[in-house]
Amino acid sequence: MAGLYLHIPFCSSKCPYCSFVSFPGMEQVMPRYARAVESELATLVRQEQETPIETVFAGGGTPTILPTELLIPLFDAIRKKFSLAAEAEISIEANPGTVTRESLARLRQAGINRISLGIQSFNDSELGKLGRRYRTGVARQAVMAAKAAGFDNLSIDLIYGVPGQSPATWRQTLEESLSYVPQHLSCYQLTIEDGTPFAEMMERGDLDLPGEEDIEMMDEMTVEVCRSAGLRHYEISNFARPGRECRHNINYWRNGDYYAVGSGAVSCISGRRQRRTEDPVAYCRMVENGRSPVIEEENLDRETSFRESVVIGMRMLTGISRADLVARYGMDVQDCYGGLLDRLQDGGLVELSPTHLRLTDYGRRVANTVLAELV
Amino acid sequence: MKHIRNFSIIAHIDHGKSTLADRMIQKCKLISDREFKDQLLDNMDIERERGITIKSQTICLPYQARDGQTYDLNLVDTPGHVDFSYEVSRALTSCEGALLLIDAAQGVEAQTLANLYLAMENDLEIIPVINKIDLPSAEPEKVALQIEEDLGLDGSLIQYCSAKTGKGVEDILEAIVKHLPPPEGDPDKELQALIFDAHYDAFRGTIISVRIINGTIKAGDVIRFMSNGTEYRVEEVGLFKFRREAEKKLSAGQIGYILAGVKTVRDTRPGDTITLRDRPCAKALPGFKEVQQVVFSSLYPISTDDYEDLAAALEKLQLNDAALSFQKDSSAALGFGFRCGFLGLLHLEVVQERLEREFDVSLILTVPSVKYNFYLSDGTKIEVDNPAHFPDPAKIQRVEEPFIRATILIPERYMGAVMTLCMERRGENTSYHYPMPGRIEFTCELPLAEVIYDFYDRLKSITQGYGSFDYEMLDYRLSDLVKLDILVNGEIVDALSQLVHRNNSRARGLHACEMLKEEIPRQMFKIAIQAAIGGNIIARTNVSALRKDVTAKCYGGDISRKRKLLEKQKEGKKRMKTVGNVDIPQTAFLAVLRSEQK
Numbered sequence A: 001m002a003g004l005y006l007h008i009p010f011c012s013s014k015c016p017y018c019s020f021v022s023f024p025g026m027e028q029v030m031p032r033y034a035r036a037v038e039s040e041l042a043t044l045v046r047q048e049q050e051t052p053i054e055t056v057f058a059g060g061g062t063p064t065i066l067p068t069e070l071l072i073p074l075f076d077a078i079r080k081k082f083s084l085a086a087e088a089e090i091s092i093e094a095n096p097g098t099v100t101r102e103s104l105a106r107l108r109q110a111g112i113n114r115i116s117l118g119i120q121s122f123n124d125s126e127l128g129k130l131g132r133r134y135r136t137g138v139a140r141q142a143v144m145a146a147k148a149a150g151f152d153n154l155s156i157d158l159i160y161g162v163p164g165q166s167p168a169t170w171r172q173t174l175e176e177s178l179s180y181v182p183q184h185l186s187c188y189q190l191t192i193e194d195g196t197p198f199a200e201m202m203e204r205g206d207l208d209l210p211g212e213e214d215i216e217m218m219d220e221m222t223v224e225v226c227r228s229a230g231l232r233h234y235e236i237s238n239f240a241r242p243g244r245e246c247r248h249n250i251n252y253w254r255n256g257d258y259y260a261v262g263s264g265a266v267s268c269i270s271g272r273r274q275r276r277t278e279d280p281v282a283y284c285r286m287v288e289n290g291r292s293p294v295i296e297e298e299n300l301d302r303e304t305s306f307r308e309s310v311v312i313g314m315r316m317l318t319g320i321s322r323a324d325l326v327a328r329y330g331m332d333v334q335d336c337y338g339g340l341l342d343r344l345q346d347g348g349l350v351e352l353s354p355t356h357l358r359l360t361d362y363g364r365r366v367a368n369t370v371l372a373e374l375v
Numbered sequence B: 001m002k003h004i005r006n007f008s009i010i011a012h013i014d015h016g017k018s019t020l021a022d023r024m025i026q027k028c029k030l031i032s033d034r035e036f037k038d039q040l041l042d043n044m045d046i047e048r049e050r051g052i053t054i055k056s057q058t059i060c061l062p063y064q065a066r067d068g069q070t071y072d073l074n075l076v077d078t079p080g081h082v083d084f085s086y087e088v089s090r091a092l093t094s095c096e097g098a099l100l101l102i103d104a105a106q107g108v109e110a111q112t113l114a115n116l117y118l119a120m121e122n123d124l125e126i127i128p129v130i131n132k133i134d135l136p137s138a139e140p141e142k143v144a145l146q147i148e149e150d151l152g153l154d155g156s157l158i159q160y161c162s163a164k165t166g167k168g169v170e171d172i173l174e175a176i177v178k179h180l181p182p183p184e185g186d187p188d189k190e191l192q193a194l195i196f197d198a199h200y201d202a203f204r205g206t207i208i209s210v211r212i213i214n215g216t217i218k219a220g221d222v223i224r225f226m227s228n229g230t231e232y233r234v235e236e237v238g239l240f241k242f243r244r245e246a247e248k249k250l251s252a253g254q255i256g257y258i259l260a261g262v263k264t265v266r267d268t269r270p271g272d273t274i275t276l277r278d279r280p281c282a283k284a285l286p287g288f289k290e291v292q293q294v295v296f297s298s299l300y301p302i303s304t305d306d307y308e309d310l311a312a313a314l315e316k317l318q319l320n321d322a323a324l325s326f327q328k329d330s331s332a333a334l335g336f337g338f339r340c341g342f343l344g345l346l347h348l349e350v351v352q353e354r355l356e357r358e359f360d361v362s363l364i365l366t367v368p369s370v371k372y373n374f375y376l377s378d379g380t381k382i383e384v385d386n387p388a389h390f391p392d393p394a395k396i397q398r399v400e401e402p403f404i405r406a407t408i409l410i411p412e413r414y415m416g417a418v419m420t421l422c423m424e425r426r427g428e429n430t431s432y433h434y435p436m437p438g439r440i441e442f443t444c445e446l447p448l449a450e451v452i453y454d455f456y457d458r459l460k461s462i463t464q465g466y467g468s469f470d471y472e473m474l475d476y477r478l479s480d481l482v483k484l485d486i487l488v489n490g491e492i493v494d495a496l497s498q499l500v501h502r503n504n505s506r507a508r509g510l511h512a513c514e515m516l517k518e519e520i521p522r523q524m525f526k527i528a529i530q531a532a533i534g535g536n537i538i539a540r541t542n543v544s545a546l547r548k549d550v551t552a553k554c555y556g557g558d559i560s561r562k563r564k565l566l567e568k569q570k571e572g573k574k575r576m577k578t579v580g581n582v583d584i585p586q587t588a589f590l591a592v593l594r595s596e597q598k
Helices: A027-043 A068-081 A101-109 A124-129 A136-148 A167-179 A197-204 A212-228 A247-253 A280-288 A302-313 A322-329 A333-337 A339-346 A361-365 A367-374 B017-027 B045-050 B082-093 B110-121 B140-150 B169-179 B304-320 B345-357 B412-424 B448-452 B455-462 B502-519 B556-574 B586-593
Strands: A002-008 A053-060 A084-094 A114-120 A154-160 A184-189 A232-235 A238-240 A257-261 A266-269 A272-276 A294-299 A350-352 A356-359 B004-011 B058-064 B070-076 B097-103 B125-131 B192-201 B205-214 B216-218 B222-225 B231-233 B236-240 B244-247 B249-251 B255-259 B273-276 B295-301 B325-331 B335-342 B363-365 B372-376 B381-384 B396-411 B428-436 B439-447 B468-479 B481-488 B498-501 B527-533 B536-543 B576-579 B582-585
Touching: A002 A068, A002 A247, A002 A266, A002 B556, A027 A068, A027 A257, A027 A280, A053 A068, A053 A247, A068 A084, A068 A101, A084 A247, A101 A136, A114 A136, A124 A136, A136 A154, A154 A167, A154 A212, A167 A184, A167 A212, A184 A212, A212 A232, A232 A247, A247 A257, A247 A302, A257 A272, A266 B556, A272 B556, A302 A322, A302 A333, A302 A367, A302 B556, A333 A339, A339 A350, A339 A367, A356 A361, A361 A367, A367 B556, B004 B017, B004 B110, B004 B169, B017 B058, B017 B070, B017 B097, B017 B169, B058 B169, B058 B236, B058 B255, B070 B169, B082 B110, B082 B192, B097 B110, B097 B140, B097 B169, B110 B125, B110 B396, B110 B468, B125 B140, B125 B169, B192 B304, B205 B249, B236 B249, B295 B304, B295 B325, B295 B345, B304 B325, B304 B335, B304 B345, B335 B345, B345 B363, B363 B586, B396 B412, B396 B448, B412 B428, B412 B439, B412 B455, B439 B448, B439 B468, B448 B455, B448 B498, B455 B468, B481 B502, B498 B502, B502 B527, B502 B536, B502 B582, B502 B586, B556 B576, B576 B586, B582 B586
Parallel strands: A002 A053, A002 A257, A053 A084, A084 A114, A114 A154, A154 A184, B004 B070, B004 B097, B097 B125
Antiparallel strands: A184 A238, A232 A238, A257 A266, A266 A272, A272 A294, A350 A356, B058 B070, B192 B205, B192 B273, B205 B255, B216 B249, B222 B231, B222 B273, B236 B244, B236 B255, B295 B335, B295 B363, B325 B335, B372 B381, B372 B396, B396 B439, B396 B468, B428 B439, B481 B498, B481 B527, B527 B536, B576 B582
């Protein structure tokens, strides 16, 4: 299968932890950007032995900051260009404060069948710390609006490890999230990315992050609370009702093929990975002038691609399928890693079954250390 | 011979020696300006960066003087650091005179003094030169007074210059011709050629720098090194112009080079005398000494795969650095490496930097040590410079360690601080005098081991850079030495062991533990770090276990970057050494060498 990613690089404001390609205050550029994305879509070359596009994911930034008049035609253009599979998963990211019941209903009608709401927290003080512009009231309205608009594949994004957060307030956020019976939940531990205001604050010692013990409690709590609500832990930061795992993201973790359009977007087709320019205006200009917006290309050799497939595949709790790797690369993990796997198994970090290689619960906590051996 | 002048330049680091040499080369039009590279004589990166000449070079300057005659001015360059004072003394022996170069803003410094004394011992004629007179902070009159009154030199000979702008340089050349005596010696006597330096050339073998004291040498002669009796046939003799220029012969008074197919510079020892096999001289020139390594450290490649590369690199380095000694060493923690001997700490640092920079080998060094004498209960005496060879403590009757006499020149106001530093370092028999007003020359007998451990850095820091330092070896004295071991998760990391005085052991142990704690990354288990003497733990600390290390988000746009981060982490791990089950980074080994006070 293959997926398609559409990047919308606009936001109403920039959050102090965010290192994504997103820019506030660019309302005037939006129509031009939408036209440029349509042009780029038109230039995409489809592969010969085309597998159908099974997932589309509009991410950001905040895709829903685009008015639906601009947004919906983009999905129409995608349909026109690619024959989407009948059961295609078509997702959009949305933030509270940028959606109404009406706008969401229009999106749902346009065929978007999955929504991922960037709620982050149901605690006003934490939302403030995170630089979010809305408060819990608006967050709740967004969830209700999505449900009312007919989204029956709803995901909620949350952040934990927020400055000032305690295990107790995290539990409240988790429990309230689950009370809306979402099909999917993403719980990301806050990462301090270089170059963000949070990174500067941390440097100055002004960031009151929860301690290690608290984080550990939150980790355990998350798995436990989700499990009792019927959500299965299927990737390091993701939980879903069976069958409602995000197919688009699973394709990333299986190192599958994906197309991409939009500024900052990355595609990967047959081992050729391309990154587009991040600056939305530069992106528009390049596309308007008939130039490719791709500014970086990487061609993965077989061995690198194999190792990459292993390290990202291990993010999933089922791990990687040995048969899949053999089919794709003609190589089994045991041939590639040999005695290293025995060492990691002895250390209680990985489990090797006849069919799969996966991280243990402990291995997952220190995944980077383990994956740095396998990369 | 009347038209030859042999001289060198005595100067403190940064007082402008290389710049002055460059200006002289330009004035004598030895090369075109196009060929001119700034600081021509200091042609190694490290030398240029630090402004220190380590390997001396010699150059023959044809100078047309105001009397209309052309003179060969042989400038013998000298290293400017305390580790190399023997090399300096050999270079000075080959000259009749010296320029004493002093910074107009800084005045006289300890090393300048030490080298000046050396020059005086060799009866060299001295021309004082005050440099950097164009600096706003220059006080040439004050410095001139120092020279005259404090150093007792002839004030009428003082030359003023700015090597940077070239002002006064011609007058210096004139003064060299006028005031320095031409060499003496008899070209018809038996050959006595003094080796004062040697360089290695991949095509021609060792290029031997010599001063012909007596006699004559030409291609085809068979020469003999008096220190070891080895003989070689001379392939070529010549002068050091900008490039080497072959001559028919070299005679008494001249400075030049000899090519004789000598394979390594080790066979040519500075201070040795060359004579002719068929007509040998009766006696070698005085003053020859075997080089003495006083600081020892083991070098290990970070990646054990690089061992062969390190061996090759050391061999290459030694071709040009006869003072470096090395032999195989091995460590349970670090694998195979080399135990190396150095003239001093700066020499060690230079070798380390050259290996890493020119030969691209990443290294781990062990704590530098001096050579101790152990007297054992069975009546034998052994020399130990490596903690790995520390004898069974039950069998040690007594230990002796080398002492030096340090000469420290400082502005008066730092007297207290320097005195305190010397006392902290177990200094004895301190004394001082005022070689000039406002300046104190402080002498102190110190254990060498205390000096190689960051003494110079500390001196610089407590005197805000004004203190200068020189030393000479004295003798061996009784010591109370212990072997300090560092244990990581209960296993001794042999490469971190050090020989220390009992009184310092606790502080050193604590320091090592703290440094390691900072440098060893958290791992999947708690790591205990301990310092121990014999079986007794004297300091301890812990690195807590890594509880979590996982990337929260990884989607299409992140994959490449995350993979590269993991690859970087993997590379980093490769550069670590595994002791037991603990990964120790190179930085941890180096951190232990770092000074306690910043």
